[in-house]
Amino acid sequence: xxxxxxxxxxxxxxxxxxxxxxxxxxxxxxxxxxxxxxxxxxxxxxxxxxxxxxxxxxxxxxxxxxxxxxxxxxxxxxxxxxxxxxxxxxxxxxxxxxxxxxxxxxxxxxxxxxxxxxxxxxxxxxxxxxxxxxxxxxxxxxxxxxxxxxxxxxxxxxxxxxxxxxxxxxxxxxxxxxxxxxxxxxxxxxxxxxxxx
Amino acid sequence: xxxxxxxxxxxxxxxxxxxxxxxxxxxxxxxxxxxxxxxxxxxxxxxxxxxxxxxxxxxxxxxxxxxxxxxxxxxxxxxxxxxxxxxxxxxxxxxxxxxxxxxxxxxxxxxxxxxxxxxxxxxxxxxxxxxxxxxxxxxxxxxxxxxxxxxxxxxxxxxxxxxxxxxxxxxxxxxxxxxxxxxxxxxxxxxxxxxxxxxxxxx
Amino acid sequence: xxxxxxxxxxxxxxxxxxxxxxxxxxxxxxxxxxxxxxxxxxxxxxxxxxxxxxxxxxxxxxxxxxxxxxxxxxxxxxxxxxxxxxxxxxxxxxxxxxxxxxxxxxxxxxxxxxxxxxxxxxxxxxxxxxxxxxxxxxxxxxxxxxxxxxxxxxxxxxxxxxxxxxxxxxxxxxxxxxxxxxxxxxxxxxxxxxxxx
Numbered sequence: 001x002x003x004x005x006x007x008x009x010x011x012x013x014x015x016x017x018x019x020x021x022x023x024x025x026x027x028x029x030x031x032x033x034x035x036x037x038x039x040x041x042x043x044x045x046x047x048x049x050x051x052x053x054x055x056x057x058x059x060x061x062x063x064x065x066x067x068x069x070x071x072x073x074x075x076x077x078x079x080x081x082x083x084x085x086x087x088x089x090x091x092x093x094x095x096x097x098x099x100x101x102x103x104x105x106x107x108x109x110x111x112x113x114x115x116x117x118x119x120x121x122x123x124x125x126x127x128x129x130x131x132x133x134x135x136x137x138x139x140x141x142x143x144x145x146x147x148x149x150x151x152x153x154x155x156x157x158x159x160x161x162x163x164x165x166x167x168x169x170x171x172x173x174x175x176x177x178x179x180x181x182x183x184x185x186x187x188x189x190x191x192x193x194x195x196x197x
Numbered sequence: 198x199x200x201x202x203x204x205x206x207x208x209x210x211x212x213x214x215x216x217x218x219x220x221x222x223x224x225x226x227x228x229x230x231x232x233x234x235x236x237x238x239x240x241x242x243x244x245x246x247x248x249x250x251x252x253x254x255x256x257x258x259x260x261x262x263x264x265x266x267x268x269x270x271x272x273x274x275x276x277x278x279x280x281x282x283x284x285x286x287x288x289x290x291x292x293x294x295x296x297x298x299x300x301x302x303x304x305x306x307x308x309x310x311x312x313x314x315x316x317x318x319x320x321x322x323x324x325x326x327x328x329x330x331x332x333x334x335x336x337x338x339x340x341x342x343x344x345x346x347x348x349x350x351x352x353x354x355x356x357x358x359x360x361x362x363x364x365x366x367x368x369x370x371x372x373x374x375x376x377x378x379x380x381x382x383x384x385x386x387x388x389x390x391x392x393x394x395x396x397x398x399x400x
Numbered sequence: 401x402x403x404x405x406x407x408x409x410x411x412x413x414x415x416x417x418x419x420x421x422x423x424x425x426x427x428x429x430x431x432x433x434x435x436x437x438x439x440x441x442x443x444x445x446x447x448x449x450x451x452x453x454x455x456x457x458x459x460x461x462x463x464x465x466x467x468x469x470x471x472x473x474x475x476x477x478x479x480x481x482x483x484x485x486x487x488x489x490x491x492x493x494x495x496x497x498x499x500x501x502x503x504x505x506x507x508x509x510x511x512x513x514x515x516x517x518x519x520x521x522x523x524x525x526x527x528x529x530x531x532x533x534x535x536x537x538x539x540x541x542x543x544x545x546x547x548x549x550x551x552x553x554x555x556x557x558x559x560x561x562x563x564x565x566x567x568x569x570x571x572x573x574x575x576x577x578x579x580x581x582x583x584x585x586x587x588x589x590x591x592x593x594x595x596x597x
Contacts, residue, residue: 129527178379188374295525
């Protein structure tokens, strides 16, 4: 691969400058509804990091060794979503079996994740951008962390917002979207961080 | 009586039960392409096609689906229609296909599609489900087209790729950048809730 | 008897149903995929040819047939590059690939006979952010390079005046920089591809 596509720059870009939530709007649905509370945001955020960092390389393997050799790329949507769903289900079952506290804090968020478009989005981006196995892993991990950072920041702001007076029609999703817009602007400010040579 | 029900099924998602304004559902996959009217049009047509036909298919199968694997079957059917959209775009509108990139595939995870299938198609007859799916898609489409209209016009001074505003117009670049999408949607929700929603609440 | 039917209802029937649905879904998509395969491949070829024509600065009718006609009439394929004869001399078109912000940008660069002056630039494929970096495909951006020589300097969108200045894309500084780097390398690449000079 080209040196400018080094995993490190992909990692930082996916957390900051091209945050999957704030620049691609992926995962907005659960972001809007869950960011009301800090505790749930924390749980969902960690679950997203975990699932993204594991399913992206998993799907890379499936795509490279199962779909491409048989010319079945056009089935990738179905296959990816099934891999994600199956993986999430398995993880949930494993956690439930072996660690009750972990299940209480993390496991209950797992089913929500299958329908989170950010997970599928990361897998589709990885295919289109022709990442290597390692870069895919880094991209998945970075995007997960980026999503986590965004939802935690939003939850922090919304806690304060509870005491603020907001125009009734803007309450809830409206004001959250406006804050998300400002956050997106702030994150764009990171774009000077990675130098291109 | 039956005619009334059809009318109601069709009109509700367009007005006071609009999936975007009331439930803020399904914006993820399409908001990213709303900086161009043309792209938005193609995407929303894809969503309409998928919602309508998957509602219809699931409604046909509704008495035969074992409840334990319900979600799997639904996902399968939805994904099939999305793949069809993807293949057709690739074959007949390759330039559009390249521009939309991964977003076509993301229709699968659009909450509206799954939402209508779960909430409506499982309990209703095929034709009615088809109408409901179509109307939900339509209600979704006009909101996103409105967003795209504002963003493209203010952001580039053009509509549908043609220059509308003269050279005196300074492009609001923020509009075609990611924050613009959040702002326009928020303002649109504000306006709608302030005007239309209030009236229906009183009535 | 009753046990058996419960077994059928709980185990066999769901499996059978899932299998049948999968079968029909895949049959349907495979059918559509195969019937449109030729068209999709023709589109790919047409895309590449269109880029060559754009880079060479040759006018054509923007349909598959129009592109094919113009291409076959005026482009000659050589080993690793393309040539065309224009009234002012021979033009060379070389394919070039390099890193973008998100993935590989691949393009066709047309040169005048001196292999220094740009005749045109056209994008074959790119994965930049839609609406931002992806605007490198738009004609206003690519035509800027015509008649100019490297090295190029990026200036704010809409302000390029001097001979080697090009407008950067607002909101896509990174992509613009990657593209400039590519353009700056193009002349050397052309010299080594066209041969030994």
